[in-house]
Amino acid sequence: xxxxxxxxxxxxxxxxxxxxxxxxxxxxxxxxxxxxxxxxxxxxxxxxxxxxxxxxxxxxxxxxxxxxxxxxxxxxxxxxxxxxxxxxxxxxx
Numbered sequence: 001x002x003x004x005x006x007x008x009x010x011x012x013x014x015x016x017x018x019x020x021x022x023x024x025x026x027x028x029x030x031x032x033x034x035x036x037x038x039x040x041x042x043x044x045x046x047x048x049x050x051x052x053x054x055x056x057x058x059x060x061x062x063x064x065x066x067x068x069x070x071x072x073x074x075x076x077x078x079x080x081x082x083x084x085x086x087x088x089x090x091x092x093x
Contacts, residue, residue: 003020005017005039006034007035008034008035010033
């Protein structure tokens with residue numbers, strides 16, 4: 001996998017940016033100042049067997065977080081519903 005890299009300053013921080021991915025905007029963004037020449041680097045990809053398990057675990061964590069957040073929201077909605085129902089029953093008395 002070949003990508004083009006350069007270091008840019010963003011305020012007081014230096015960042016290595018992937019020009020291959022971000023070049024269309026970062027080269028023209030006044031907030032990012034290019035401070036090195038662009039170089040092309042060839043990275044050797046890791047074996048799928050080493051990567052896929054980590055990717056699946058990351059997705060599983062996101063699913064767990066999403067389910068937890070969704071359950072909290074559902075609980076809030078159920079509580080709001082129950083509060084409304086209790087109000088309507090207390091007014092009928």
